[in-house]
Amino acid sequence: MVNESAAEVTWSVVVPSYNRPDELRRCLTALQQLRHDGGVEIVVVDDGGERPAAPVVASVPGEIEVRVIRQANHGPAAARNTGARAARGEWLAFTDDDCRPEPQWLSDLQAGLAQNPTALVGGRTVNALPRNQWAEATQMLVDQVIADTDGGFLPTCNLAVRRDLFLESGGYDEDFPTAAGEDRAFCDAWRSRGGRIILLDGAVVRHEHHLSAASFWRQHANYGAAARQVHRRPGGSKPWSLGSYVTLLSQPFRSQPIPSAVTMSARLLLSQVATGWGMLRAHLTRFPALRITSGRRTPRDE
Secondary structure: OOOOOHHHEEEEEEEEEOOOHHHHHHHHHHHOOOOOOOEEEEEEEEOOOOOOOHHHHHHOOOOOEEEEEEOOOOOHHHHHHHHHHHOOOOEEEEOOOOEEEOOOHHHHHHHHHHHOOOOEEEOOEEEOOOOOHHHHHHHHHHHHHHHHOOOOOOOOOOEEEEHHHHHHHOOOOOOOOOOOOHHHHHHHHHHHOOOOEEEOOOOOEEEOOOOOHHHHHHHHHHHHHHHHHHHOOOOOOOOOOHHHHHHHHHHHHHOOOHHHHHHHHHHHHHHHHHHHHHHHHHHHOOOOOOOOEOOEOOOOOO
């Protein structure tokens, strides 16, 4: 690794990670291919996983310096905040360990922020597993959430901001223990303070989220539990209108043959049933969120 001085680091790419060494290796390999102007560092925050991130980092060659910070398990929101506090760059870019940014990603974010230096800027996220229809359905849902908020929402896997503004904002709310809700809450709070949120056409990140029927259900139940928390906050995003649900369920019919569209629409409907169950569960109990890892249930999800 190249050791750059603090003065030379312009960008810090923050990557939270928990027990996904193969995905992290692919993420870091992609990040080492970034085309960029100015010094860049990668800050990997190991969120207390049983499979430490340091050996993975050491196994990936490249010219961009990678630092590893290990913390006790507190969830992805806390891990991102830890990375931001430790970052040396003037600018922060966030992605996740199961994502592969394209080489132009950082340059596109940099160009967007050059025109809007006080804004929150993000790019397009696409499903990297097109044969996994559960992952495809989830990405379709996320795209609808982005469209429904008129560009007022950016997922945590593809987002950039000036570091001092991020720290002044308080960062991600660590009351969200899983990878659900903390991004919507952050964007809601950013907008409530008058901050701009800009979605770019470029800055592409490929999201490699392996899902089965069971993990798909748990993921969207977690989304529901988190959504209830977001909706109850002052200035928080409001529940969808009937029109948004109609748009979501009809979306596959605009781009797929009817048999495939029917199946995909059924998956999207299932996601909303799971979301509703998660909201009800959160209302009735204090049942903890479920981590999605190879079908096993553990306390948190990254």
